[in-house]
Amino acid sequence: MITIISLGGSIVAPDDIDIPYLRAFAAVLREFLTESPERKVILIIGGGGPARRYQHAYRELMGAGSSEDQDWIGIMATRLNAELVRSLFAAECATPVVTDPTAEFDFSGRVLVAAGWKPGFSTDFDAVMLAERFGASRIVNLSNIDKVYSADPRQDPDAVPLDTIDWDKFRELVGTTWTPGKNTPFDPIATRKASELNLQVIAAGGRDLPNLERLLRSREFHGTIIGRSSV
Template identity: 55%
Template sequence: MVTVISLGGSIVAPDSVDEEFLRNFVALIGEIFEQDEKRRFIFVIGGGGPARTWQKAYRAVTGGGIDEQADWIGVMATRLNAQLVKAVMGDWCTQDVVIDPTQVGPLVGRVLVAAGWKPGFSSDYDAVLLAERFQADRVINLSNIERVYTDDPKKNPDAKPIDTISWADFRAMVGDEWVPGKNVPFDPIASRHAAKIGIQVICAAGKDLPNLKKLFSGEPFVGTTIG
């Protein structure tokens, strides 16, 4: 069984690297492996704080806006974070970090780590492509929000959490355009492809490890199911 996880950069490196989270996350993956020797994980890592910081610096120096260069900076930040995640996974991950999800061979170890590919979409899209490649029926999207809301709860106190939502309704919320650094629960480009090929996406809080354990084990969990 292959579980594909889009692991948000806001979880791995919200500002600097969250060492405690990584330590506890590795321990959780170890527990899952002990319970199920056939389980395999693919982690696709986002850019997080490093992406935002370096993109901000680029714009400050050049006066540039949201463009392809800013997008490339974000891609490179995902690769730095992914290399770190590969390293902490140790012997579970024997393959190089994947940077092109269309050119990946068989999954050799117990863990495969991937990063951003190229401008035009976020690492969420790479996760959907890898789920398609390895015939996974869903992508688990871990970020700093526990569920999708009807609106931004930080700005709208009347925003309501959503347990389940169709792809049509979700895409109406997030739109169809990708903007580097855009803060949406799941990338619009990734959403379009996931809807097209019939892959389900589950959004949940990445740092709620007891809830993640339930999710990985097939027990009731807190999160939003899309599709």
């Protein structure tokens, strides 16, 4: 059984690298893996603070600049974070960091770590591509957002947190266009593909590790189910 976790860079490196969190996160995953020899985990790592800082520097230096250039900067940040996470799981991860979900690679260990692929979308889309490739029906999306809201709570004081939302309504929330550094619970390009595949995405706060433990074991958790309500 393969569990796919999209781990937001805002969790790994909100500004500096969050070393205590990474130690605790690794312990949670190792305990989950030891409960069954059939379990495997795919981790897709975001860019976080390093991506934002370098993209900001690019815009300061270049003005409007190129969206593709900004995407590549963000992609490189995801790869740096992913290399760190892969090192943390060296005993369980036998494969180098995956940077192209369509390439040939051997998933022979218990953990696989992936990073950004190419411009035009975030690592959320890479997670969807890997879910399709390995036949996973669910993606756990961990970020600094505990739940999906009915609207952007920073702009709409009447926005309310949601337990569930279908893909059509979610697509209305996030729109259809990707811009580098766009902050949404799941990026628009990944949303379209996940909807086509009828995947379930669970959006939850990544820092609440007891909640993650419950989520991984299909117990009651705090978060939002996007798409179908069961898998």
